[in-house]
Amino acid sequence: MRISTNPDLQTSKGFSRIIAAGLFIIALSGCVKGRLYQRTVDWDHAGGNAGQTKYSELDEINTDNVKDLKVAWVYNSGNMAGNVQCNPLIVGGAMYVTTPAHEVIALDATNGKELWRFNPSREGESLGGINRGLAYWKSGGRGSILFTANNYLYQIDMYTGEPVESFGYNGRVDLNEDLVRPESEMAITSPGxxxxxxxxxxxxxxxxxxxxxxxxxxxxxxxxxxxxxxxxxxxxxxxxxxxxxxxxxxxxxxxxxxxxxxxxxxxxxxxxxxxxxxxxxxxxxxxxxxxxxxxxxxxxxxxxxxxxxxxxxxxxxxxxxxxAxxxxxxxxxxxxxxxxxxxxxxxxxxxxxxxxxxxxxxxxxxxxxxxxxxxxxxxxxxxxxxxxxxxxRQVVRGNELTNRTPEAHAYAQKVFNSADAGWFIPPNKKGILYYGIHGGAEWGGGSYDEKENVLYVNSNELAWYIRMKDINEMPVGEKASKLSPGKAVFLKMGCPSCHGANREGQGSIPNLTRVDQKYKQEDLMKIVKKGKNAMPAFPQIEEKDLLDLTNFLLNKENANAVVAKNKPEYRSLGYEKFLDPDGYPATAPPWGTLNALDLNSGKIKWKVPLGEYEELKKKGMATTGTENFGGSIVTKGGLVFIAATRDEKFRAFDKKTGKILWETKLPYGGYATPATYSVEGKQYVVIAATGGGKLGGKTGDAYVAFALPD
Incomplete structure (x- = not known):
C-alpha cells in the first residue's frame, strides 16, 4: 500500500502539462466534485505490497461502521465466461483489472467507469489460462502495467493502454523462447x-x-x-x-x-x-x-x-x-x-x-x-x-466421518474401510484417502497483521479418494470395461484431474462426453495442442497419442481395441473428491474455515466455519463451512475481508474474535482476493465476482466495490 500525491494536479497549468505529456488523468466525467485526485492510498502490488502481506493501514471502514457498508459501484466487463481470480491493482485513483479473455481494463476507482481496454490477442489468437494479478512499474514520467496471458509477458502504457513497443516484440515477450526444448513443445504459462x-x-x-x-x-x-x-x-x-x-x-x-x-x-x-x-x-x-x-x-x-x-x-x-x-x-x-x-x-x-x-x-x-x-x-x-x-485436519479418521444422514455415514464408512488412510501413504490400486489437494491453504494464501503478529488464513478440509490403475494392463471381463488406447492416453496425460475419470467435468470445467456434437476431429486436435480458455496446451503430445485421444473423446474408437501389455505405467482414475451420495463432503464439518494464527505462541487464536449451505441450515445443521478459493485481506480498522466461498457471499470478520460483522451476496462467486484503497479520503473495498472455476456455479463478469455512505 502506498500514498500517492501529485502537486501538478492542483493548477490548470499543471493540468495542461499532464495532458501534453500523455500522463494518465482520471476521466474528466469521473472526477470527484470536478477535481482531479490529489491524494490516494494505493494497492499497488498483487497482495497489497511487495511482501504479499495483504495488510492495509486504512481504518475509515472499521468494526464500528462496517455494518453500514454499501455497494459503491459495479463494473461489468461484458465477458461472461468466468473465472477471474485477479487481485485488482489501484494506483493514483485508477484501477487495473483483467477479464477471462485476459483483457486488461483501466477503471476510475471511484465509480467503476471504463477508461481504456487492452486486448492482448493478435491475429485471431485465443489466450487461455488464469491471471491472478498485474504488476506496476514507473520510472520518471513513464509508467506501465506488466501482466501475463497464456505464454506471453506483456507491457502496456498505464495511461493509454497501448503496448510498449520497445519491450520484446511490440510489447510482449514469449516465455517459451530459448528454453530446453523448442518453443512449440514448452507450453509455459504464468498465472501468478x-x-x-x-x-x-x-x-x-x-x-x-x-x-x-x-x-x-x-x-x-x-x-x-x-x-x-x-x-x-x-x-x-x-x-x-x-x-x-x-x-x-x-x-x-x-x-x-x-x-x-x-x-x-x-x-x-x-x-x-x-x-x-x-x-x-x-x-x-x-x-x-x-x-x-x-x-x-x-x-x-x-x-x-x-x-x-x-x-x-x-x-x-x-x-x-x-x-506466495x-x-x-x-x-x-x-x-x-x-x-x-x-x-x-x-x-x-x-x-x-x-x-x-x-x-x-x-x-x-x-x-x-x-x-x-x-x-x-x-x-x-x-x-x-x-x-x-x-x-x-491432516489425516482422515474413522471417527470424523459425516453423520449428516445415516445413509451418508454408511457410504463414508464403506469407502473408508476399503481404502488406506494415514500419514503420507503413497497412492496405490486399493485407494487412499487424505486431505490436501484443495487445501488447507490454497493459492489465495494468508493475510498478515505485523502489529499483532497474527496470520489469517482460510482453509479447505475436503478429503480426496485417489485410486491408481496400470494403463498398460490388459483388462478382463466385459468389453465395456476394457482400457482402450485413447482412454490410456486420457489417463496418462492426467486429463481426469480436471475432467473426471468418466469425462463428466467438475465445476465450470466442461463435460467431455458429448464433444462429438460440438467439434470435428481437426478442431479437437488443435485445442489439445494449443489450448483454449483455461485449458492448457499440450504441444508435446505425439501424433499417435493425439489421434487415439481424440478418437476416444469423439466416441470413434473400435469397441474391441485394447491396450497391449507393456511395462506397468500407473495413473490415477481421476481426482475424486470424498463425497457422500448427495454430493456433500463425506467427512464431518467444518469443510472450510477461517483461522487466526498467533505467531508468537504458535496457537490458533480462533477458528470459525467459512461459508454455508443454505439448504442444510434450513434443515437445522449448524454452519458447516464450504470449499473456498480466494484469499483474505486484513486492515488497521480491525477487519478481515474475504469472499471465496461456494455460497457466493462476501464477508467482514472481526480480526480479534472471528465474529462476522457484515456479509452480502455477490452477483457471482468471488473466487479472488479483494483489495482496499482510498481516493480523496474515501475508503473502498473491491472484489472480482465472476463465479465459475473449480466451484462451478453461474459465471459472470463483475467487479464490485463497496464503501460507506456519504
Missing part, C-alpha cells in the same frame, strides 16, 4: 502476478508438459536477464537428487505459479513450487527431486540461489506449495527477526529466517510407508511440523 525489482520484471512459470523456471526480464527491452531452472540441469545444485538424469529436459512440472514475493531492502525474491509431473506416479525416478515442493530464496538481481527448503520430498500426492510466501517481522527467542512465512496444503505454517533460511518452525523428519506400485520409489521420510499448530 509478475514482480518488479528495479528495472527487472520477474515471473514464475507453469507447464503441464515441460520443465518450469523462474525468469527475470529487462523491463525496458524484454531481454531475459537470468533464469532459475526449478528442475536442475547438469552441474546445477540439486541435479543429483533426481534418479532420472534426463528429467530436466524430458520431464515436466515443478511449477512456480502462485506469485513472487520481493524483499526490496535486501534485493531478494521468494517463491514456492509444486510437484513434478505426473502427479501420483513417476517410475524409476528415485530421490528427493529438488526443487519440487520447495520455498526458494534468490538474489533478485542475479537469480543466484540463496537458500531453499523442501516441504515434501518426492511428492506423490499433488501437495504443491500453493501460495509472506514477509514478516516476528518475535523469535526474545528478538525481532525478519522472517518469511510459507503456507501449505497440509495445513502447516513454515517460518524461516528470511536471510539465512534457518527453519524457525519445529520440524522433524519421520518415517513414512514405501510405495507398493512397481517402479515407484517413495521417499522414506517426510517433514512433520509440530509448531506452529496446524490450521487444518
Amino acid at each position: 502476478s509478475p514482480t518488479v525489482c528495479g528495472n527487472l520484471v520477474i515471473t514464475g512459470a507453469l507447464s503441464w508438459g515441460a520443465p518450469s523456471n523462474v525468469s527475470a526480464f529487462d523491463v525496458k527491452t524484454g531481454r531475459r536477464v537470468w533464469i532459475f531452472n526449478t528442475i536442475p540441469q547438469p552441474k546445477e545444485f540439486g541435479y543429483d537428487t533426481w534418479g532420472n538424469k534426463d528429467f530436466w529436459k524430458k520431464g515436466a512440472g515443478v511449477n512456480s505459479w502462485s506469485g513472487i514475493t520481493l524483499d526490496e531492502e535486501n534485493k531478494m525474491i521468494f517463491f514456492c513450487t509444486g510437484q513434478p509431473k505426473d502427479d501420483f506416479y513417476r517410475s524409476d525416478n528415485k530421490g528427493a527431486q529438488l526443487y519440487g515442493n520447495c520455498i526458494v530464496a534468490l538474489d533478485a538481481e542475479t537469480g543466484q540461489r540463496k537458500w531453499h527448503y523442501q516441504a515434501i520430498h518426492h511428492d506423490l500426492w499433488d501437495l504443491d506449495l500453493p501460495a 510466501p509472506i514477509l514478516a517481522t516476528i518475535n523469535h527467542k526474545g528478538k525481532k527477526l525478519k522472517a518469511v512465512i510459507q503456507l501449505t496444503k497440509t495445513g502447516n505454517t513454515l517460518l524461516f529466517d528470511r536471510i539465512t533460511g534457518e527453519v524457525l518452525s519445529k520440524v522433524e523428519e519421520v518415517l513414512v510407508p514405501a510405495s507398493t506400485l512397481p517402479g515407484e520409489y517413495a521417499y522414506p521420510t517426510q517433514p512433520r511440523v509440530s509448531w506452529p499448530e496446524p490450521f487444518a
Whole structure:
C-alpha cells in the first residue's frame, strides 16, 4: 500500500502539462466534485505490497461502521465466461483489472467507469489460462502495467493502454523462447502476478508438459536477464537428487505459479513450487527431486540461489506449495527477526529466517510407508511440523466421518474401510484417502497483521479418494470395461484431474462426453495442442497419442481395441473428491474455515466455519463451512475481508474474535482476493465476482466495490 500525491494536479497549468505529456488523468466525467485526485492510498502490488502481506493501514471502514457498508459501484466487463481470480491493482485513483479473455481494463476507482481496454490477442489468437494479478512499474514520467496471458509477458502504457513497443516484440515477450526444448513443445504459462525489482520484471512459470523456471526480464527491452531452472540441469545444485538424469529436459512440472514475493531492502525474491509431473506416479525416478515442493530464496538481481527448503520430498500426492510466501517481522527467542512465512496444503505454517533460511518452525523428519506400485520409489521420510499448530485436519479418521444422514455415514464408512488412510501413504490400486489437494491453504494464501503478529488464513478440509490403475494392463471381463488406447492416453496425460475419470467435468470445467456434437476431429486436435480458455496446451503430445485421444473423446474408437501389455505405467482414475451420495463432503464439518494464527505462541487464536449451505441450515445443521478459493485481506480498522466461498457471499470478520460483522451476496462467486484503497479520503473495498472455476456455479463478469455512505 502506498500514498500517492501529485502537486501538478492542483493548477490548470499543471493540468495542461499532464495532458501534453500523455500522463494518465482520471476521466474528466469521473472526477470527484470536478477535481482531479490529489491524494490516494494505493494497492499497488498483487497482495497489497511487495511482501504479499495483504495488510492495509486504512481504518475509515472499521468494526464500528462496517455494518453500514454499501455497494459503491459495479463494473461489468461484458465477458461472461468466468473465472477471474485477479487481485485488482489501484494506483493514483485508477484501477487495473483483467477479464477471462485476459483483457486488461483501466477503471476510475471511484465509480467503476471504463477508461481504456487492452486486448492482448493478435491475429485471431485465443489466450487461455488464469491471471491472478498485474504488476506496476514507473520510472520518471513513464509508467506501465506488466501482466501475463497464456505464454506471453506483456507491457502496456498505464495511461493509454497501448503496448510498449520497445519491450520484446511490440510489447510482449514469449516465455517459451530459448528454453530446453523448442518453443512449440514448452507450453509455459504464468498465472501468478509478475514482480518488479528495479528495472527487472520477474515471473514464475507453469507447464503441464515441460520443465518450469523462474525468469527475470529487462523491463525496458524484454531481454531475459537470468533464469532459475526449478528442475536442475547438469552441474546445477540439486541435479543429483533426481534418479532420472534426463528429467530436466524430458520431464515436466515443478511449477512456480502462485506469485513472487520481493524483499526490496535486501534485493531478494521468494517463491514456492509444486510437484513434478505426473502427479501420483513417476517410475524409476528415485530421490528427493529438488526443487519440487520447495520455498526458494534468490538474489533478485542475479537469480543466484540463496537458500531453499523442501516441504515434501518426492511428492506423490499433488501437495504443491500453493501460495506466495509472506514477509514478516516476528518475535523469535526474545528478538525481532525478519522472517518469511510459507503456507501449505497440509495445513502447516513454515517460518524461516528470511536471510539465512534457518527453519524457525519445529520440524522433524519421520518415517513414512514405501510405495507398493512397481517402479515407484517413495521417499522414506517426510517433514512433520509440530509448531506452529496446524490450521487444518491432516489425516482422515474413522471417527470424523459425516453423520449428516445415516445413509451418508454408511457410504463414508464403506469407502473408508476399503481404502488406506494415514500419514503420507503413497497412492496405490486399493485407494487412499487424505486431505490436501484443495487445501488447507490454497493459492489465495494468508493475510498478515505485523502489529499483532497474527496470520489469517482460510482453509479447505475436503478429503480426496485417489485410486491408481496400470494403463498398460490388459483388462478382463466385459468389453465395456476394457482400457482402450485413447482412454490410456486420457489417463496418462492426467486429463481426469480436471475432467473426471468418466469425462463428466467438475465445476465450470466442461463435460467431455458429448464433444462429438460440438467439434470435428481437426478442431479437437488443435485445442489439445494449443489450448483454449483455461485449458492448457499440450504441444508435446505425439501424433499417435493425439489421434487415439481424440478418437476416444469423439466416441470413434473400435469397441474391441485394447491396450497391449507393456511395462506397468500407473495413473490415477481421476481426482475424486470424498463425497457422500448427495454430493456433500463425506467427512464431518467444518469443510472450510477461517483461522487466526498467533505467531508468537504458535496457537490458533480462533477458528470459525467459512461459508454455508443454505439448504442444510434450513434443515437445522449448524454452519458447516464450504470449499473456498480466494484469499483474505486484513486492515488497521480491525477487519478481515474475504469472499471465496461456494455460497457466493462476501464477508467482514472481526480480526480479534472471528465474529462476522457484515456479509452480502455477490452477483457471482468471488473466487479472488479483494483489495482496499482510498481516493480523496474515501475508503473502498473491491472484489472480482465472476463465479465459475473449480466451484462451478453461474459465471459472470463483475467487479464490485463497496464503501460507506456519504
